[in-house]
Amino acid sequence: MSTTTMNRTRRPLTTDATPARAARRRSLAGAWFYVAIALIVVFCILPFYWMIVSSLKGPRDILDNQLIPWHPSLVNYEAVFGGQNTFALALRNSGVIAGSVTVIALVLGITASYALARLTFRAKNAILAGFLATSMFPGVAILTPLFQLFANYGWIDTYRAMVIPDISFALPLGIWILTSFFRELPWELEEAARIDGCTPIQAFRRVLLPLAMPGVFTTAILVFIAAWNEFMIANSMSQTPASQPVTVAIAQFTGVSQYDQPFGTQMAAGVIVTVPLVIVVLAFQRKIVSGLTAGGLKG
Amino acid sequence: MRGRRDLQIGIATIGIAVLALSGCSSAKSGSSAGASGDSGVGPITFASGKDLTGAMPQLIAKWNDLHPDQKVTFIELSASPDDQRNSFVQDLQAKSSKYDVLWDDVVWTAEFAAHGWLEPLDPAQVGGSDVLPAAKASATYDGKMYGAPFMTNAGLLYYRSDLVPKPPTTWAELEADCSIAKAHNMDCYAGQFNQYEGLTVNAAEAINDFGGSFLSADGKSVTVDSPQARAGLQQLVDMFKNGSIPPAAITYQESQGADAFTSGKLLFLRNWPYVYTAGSADGSAIKGKFGMTLLPGQNGPGISSLGGIDLGVSAYSKHKTTAKNWVAWMQSPEAQKVLVSVMNQASVLKSLYTDSTLIATSPYLPTLGQQLLTANPRPVTPNYNAVSLAIQKNAYAALKGNVSVDAAITQMAADLKQAIQ
Amino acid sequence: MMVLIVVIGYPIGEAIVRSLFGDSIGGTPPFVGLSNYVSALSGYHSKEFWASAGTTYFFTAVTVTLETLIGFGMALVMTRAFRGRGLMRASVLVPWAIPTAVTAVLWKWSFDPAGIINAVTGSHIVWTGSEWPSRTAIIIADTWKTSPFIALLILAGLQVIPEEVYEAARIDGAGAWQRFRLITLPLVRPALLVAVLFRLLDALRMYDLPAILTNGSNGTTTLSILVVRATLSQLKPGYGGALSTLTFVFIFVTAFAFVRLLGVNLVERSEK
Numbered sequence: 001m002s003t004t005t006m007n008r009t010r011r012p013l014t015t016d017a018t019p020a021r022a023a024r025r026r027s028l029a030g031a032w033f034y035v036a037i038a039l040i041v042v043f044c045i046l047p048f049y050w051m052i053v054s055s056l057k058g059p060r061d062i063l064d065n066q067l068i069p070w071h072p073s074l075v076n077y078e079a080v081f082g083g084q085n086t087f088a089l090a091l092r093n094s095g096v097i098a099g100s101v102t103v104i105a106l107v108l109g110i111t112a113s114y115a116l117a118r119l120t121f122r123a124k125n126a127i128l129a130g131f132l133a134t135s136m137f138p139g140v141a142i143l144t145p146l147f148q149l150f151a152n153y154g155w156i157d158t159y160r161a162m163v164i165p166d167i168s169f170a171l172p173l174g175i176w177i178l179t180s181f182f183r184e185l186p187w188e189l190e191e192a193a194r195i196d197g198c199t200p201i202q203a204f205r206r207v208l209l210p211l212a213m214p215g216v217f218t219t220a221i222l223v224f225i226a227a228w229n230e231f232m233i234a235n236s237m238s239q240t241p242a243s244q245p246v247t248v249a250i251a252q253f254t255g256v257s258q259y260d261q262p263f264g265t266q267m268a269a270g271v272i273v274t275v276p277l278v279i280v281v282l283a284f285q286r287k288i289v290s291g292l293t294a295g296g297l298k299g
Numbered sequence: 300m301r302g303r304r305d306l307q308i309g310i311a312t313i314g315i316a317v318l319a320l321s322g323c324s325s326a327k328s329g330s331s332a333g334a335s336g337d338s339g340v341g342p343i344t345f346a347s348g349k350d351l352t353g354a355m356p357q358l359i360a361k362w363n364d365l366h367p368d369q370k371v372t373f374i375e376l377s378a379s380p381d382d383q384r385n386s387f388v389q390d391l392q393a394k395s396s397k398y399d400v401l402w403d404d405v406v407w408t409a410e411f412a413a414h415g416w417l418e419p420l421d422p423a424q425v426g427g428s429d430v431l432p433a434a435k436a437s438a439t440y441d442g443k444m445y446g447a448p449f450m451t452n453a454g455l456l457y458y459r460s461d462l463v464p465k466p467p468t469t470w471a472e473l474e475a476d477c478s479i480a481k482a483h484n485m486d487c488y489a490g491q492f493n494q495y496e497g498l499t500v501n502a503a504e505a506i507n508d509f510g511g512s513f514l515s516a517d518g519k520s521v522t523v524d525s526p527q528a529r530a531g532l533q534q535l536v537d538m539f540k541n542g543s544i545p546p547a548a549i550t551y552q553e554s555q556g557a558d559a560f561t562s563g564k565l566l567f568l569r570n571w572p573y574v575y576t577a578g579s580a581d582g583s584a585i586k587g588k589f590g591m592t593l594l595p596g597q598n599g600p601g602i603s604s605l606g607g608i609d610l611g612v613s614a615y616s617k618h619k620t621t622a623k624n625w626v627a628w629m630q631s632p633e634a635q636k637v638l639v640s641v642m643n644q645a646s647v648l649k650s651l652y653t654d655s656t657l658i659a660t661s662p663y664l665p666t667l668g669q670q671l672l673t674a675n676p677r678p679v680t681p682n683y684n685a686v687s688l689a690i691q692k693n694a695y696a697a698l699k700g701n702v703s704v705d706a707a708i709t710q711m712a713a714d715l716k717q718a719i720q
Numbered sequence: 721m722m723v724l725i726v727v728i729g730y731p732i733g734e735a736i737v738r739s740l741f742g743d744s745i746g747g748t749p750p751f752v753g754l755s756n757y758v759s760a761l762s763g764y765h766s767k768e769f770w771a772s773a774g775t776t777y778f779f780t781a782v783t784v785t786l787e788t789l790i791g792f793g794m795a796l797v798m799t800r801a802f803r804g805r806g807l808m809r810a811s812v813l814v815p816w817a818i819p820t821a822v823t824a825v826l827w828k829w830s831f832d833p834a835g836i837i838n839a840v841t842g843s844h845i846v847w848t849g850s851e852w853p854s855r856t857a858i859i860i861a862d863t864w865k866t867s868p869f870i871a872l873l874i875l876a877g878l879q880v881i882p883e884e885v886y887e888a889a890r891i892d893g894a895g896a897w898q899r900f901r902l903i904t905l906p907l908v909r910p911a912l913l914v915a916v917l918f919r920l921l922d923a924l925r926m927y928d929l930p931a932i933l934t935n936g937s938n939g940t941t942t943l944s945i946l947v948v949r950a951t952l953s954q955l956k957p958g959y960g961g962a963l964s965t966l967t968f969v970f971i972f973v974t975a976f977a978f979v980r981l982l983g984v985n986l987v988e989r990s991e992k
Contacts (some may be wrong), residue, residue: 132921135921138944140948145738251382274818277817685953695937
């Protein structure tokens with residue numbers, strides 16, 4: 001059993017029956033494989049590269065289409081953090097909001113999905129469909145009623161006015177993904193763990209959850225990014241820099257006049273917001289992957 | 300109480316009159332009333348769009364010095380008009396008194412008034428004879444003034460003074476000058492033709508030039524289905540067809556046209572006065588090589604659509620007397636001079652367009668003043684957004700050549716009829 | 721959990737109830753029954769409504785198809801162990817991680833007649849000035865942004881497929897295509913279908929890209945743009961509520977059909 005779990009998570013190099021033929025095939029496939037990698041990376045990165053280039057251009061160069069910023073300038077980055085722009089605060093707000101949304105949505109999502117995947121009860125399909133249905137209503141239509149509801153509670157301009165709607169937007173996706181993963185788990189392992197003396201919760205947490213980690217982790221990334229990038233609700237609920245997340249702060253950037261779009265500054269802000277996000281996700285991912293292997297071995 | 304309020308307004312008006320005469324900041328306008336809850340006097344909030352210049356804190360500090368018991372607190376909103384409007388609408392729908400004084404784009408005033416969100420103002424207080432008539436008209440709904448005109452705006456024709464010997468005054472002259480553009484490998488003319496509010500402004504100017512209009516004065520019937528309106532729209536359509544307007548201009552908002560002009564790729568541009576700053580900045584490709592004149596028209600200078608901001612007093616304000624005095628003060632020459640010199644915006648007071656110290660830094664002021672005297676408000680109606688969409692959509696279809704001008708105007712009339720229902 | 725249900729359920733209920741009332745300015749809105757729905761479906765605005773429904777479905781069909789193919793490709797590449805895999809994952813994450821409003825602005829500038837795309841390709845296309853170029857621009861921008869979403873979900877699905885299944889197949893002499901068709905596809909199916917389902921729900925509510933790139937002109941008005949115009953721009957909560965409810969019904973029916981036809985069955989375990 002322990003080999004099964006190990007293989008599930010770690011990929012030992014495959015051994016082929018006829019090494020010579022396989023090697024030839026693999027080198028040909030390898031060439032195609034690297035072409036594919038290159039294509040994907042170019043596809044994903046090229047527009048981002050242009051974003052970085054644009055963010056490094058001063059107001060005078062911003063309209064030229066030079067692919068390389070010959071006169072790199074940090075004015076846009078200074079503008080993001082300088083003056084009245086309270087961007088550092090906005091970064092913190094976004095972190096707090098997206099972080100709490102992710103944690104709460106994951107806890108609720110895992111609990112709900114465990115129940116949906118493990119237990120058998122009649123209303124299961126209806127519940128899943130109900131969660132899904134909330135993702136089908138155009139967001140803008142609920143904005144006005146939601147604002148009035150929160151205004152009555154005095155919640156306007158607080159984190160919870162953004163965190164709670166964000167969680168409810170994130171949960172349907174989270175529950176669906178997690179349920180689809182939990183359902184495929186080898187639940188026999190739970191029995192085994194219980195024979196070893198674990199409580200059902202322990203069995204789930206120590207044995208099964210690690211196996212579902214790719215799903216949990218993916219959910220976490222998707223939920224975090226969705227909350228981090230949420231604009232519509234935040235734009236209406238946050239009214240002062242004290243609670244404004246970055247998306248709202250970016251929308252508030254101004255150009256030289258009311259008619260100018262502060263393209264360079266917005267691109268700089270986009271880079272500032274995106275790069276740490278990607279780094280954090282990657283670091284987190286590595287940690288999870290190693291934790292995962294350890295968990296698998298123990299099981 | 301009523302009598303006392305009238306008295307205060309009276310005093311405030313006199314105070315303003317004194318200010319207007321003397322231009323002296325030491326006059327104590329409107330501060331004679333003491334602070335007490337019931338009289339509508341007391342601290343208020345004032346919300347404006349993002350202030351890029353620091354003028355608002357300056358104005359508020361001046362007022363607060365004069366009225367320590369009726370302090371104004373500044374709430375700075377987003378730079379985007381749509382966001383500003385959403386903030387106001389959200390709070391007004393919730394009947395909140397968060398904003399005592401609102402900064403309304405001229406095209407929102409009628410809508411907000413119709414919803415009962417704005418307090419009617421006294422024309423004697425905020426509609427004096429020095430205030431531009433078109434600005435007053437844009438703040439008037441159902442016979443009452445619901446906003447104090449604060450900032451105004453009109454489009455002007457920018458031209459390359461180094462290439463064009465004499466700026467055109469009519470469309471025909473402008474089109475004739477396009478040969479100059481061709482000779483220099485430039486585009487000839489552009490305005491704002493992307494499908495958005497700017498197209499409503501540009502189409503309205505062309506249609507007004509030729510004697511057409513959209514709605515009747517009371518905003519209750521549609522008048523666009525006329526040969527004059529067709530001729531106006533035809534003018535722009537022809538210019539797209541014959542290349543006087545470059546194809547790319549169908550995507551232009553204010554900034555794209557300004558970029559094309561200031562980088563020397565465009566001979567004529569219709570835009571607001573703000574392009575002057577970028578065009579005359581050090582390092583600009585057209586520094587000292589451009590001029591600003593009246594918009595071209597059918598037989599002489601054309602008519603501009605009116606932009607600008609009214610200051611409205613919220614119906615949910617608890618200190619309406621102070622709020623009314625504040626908006627009146629913001630219209631005083633003292634405040635308006637800050638508007639022109641610090642904010643670089645157009646004043647609603649006629650007299651400031653001949654002020655020599657202001658002209659020294661903004662040489663286009665006399666031209667702008669002249670353009671503003673004939674400017675037309677955009678249709679004044681509580682359904683402005685639907686009306687504007689009807690104009691944009693149909694004008695856009697005609698400019699692209701998807702439908703004939705005749706069909707576009709017929710459809711526009713039908714859509715407008717739906718919109719004002 | 722109750723709070724969440726209230727927070728999401730109350731506004732939806734409110735919007736639906738409001739859709740039964742009129743939009744006269746000032747005074748209490750009168751009860752008008754279903755006339756807002758009639759107006760959208762067969763009244764003066766029906767042409768606009770059906771046109772934008774068509775546009776919405778067109779965008780959805782094209783973008784979701786492209787995104788699924790590209791996303792699947794990305795996931796298949798990413799699941800293999802190779803040097804620099806971390807870098808690759810980082811770059812795939814980038815488009816999805818940039819805030820939508822920022823990417824929309826980026827694409828707007830890139831598709832400007834004087835923008836980088838025309839400059840690099842040497843063309844003079846007025847991208848956002850006519851129908852097909854506008855639609856193409858929106859499709860490119862959307863595909864770029866959300867392919868990674870599908871890729872990440874499929875990748876997670878691929879990671880739980882036991883390697884020994886592939887090995888057994890290889891020993892049995894199955895080729896790459898056979899292994900993909902007979903092993904990868906069936907085993908990754910739950911994750912794939914969830915990914916496509918949620919993309920479907922999102923794509924049918926597409927708003928930002930067409931709003932920022934073309935403001936809905938040139939036949940790019942989606943249902944969500946109509947909803948925003950009615951609710952926020954024109955302050956017609958009744959008609960806007962009706963449009964929202966109709967959009968909801970369209971999406972619900974589509975999702976239901978999708979689940980039924982492709983059998984996104986979350987409840988029973990798939991046969992292994």
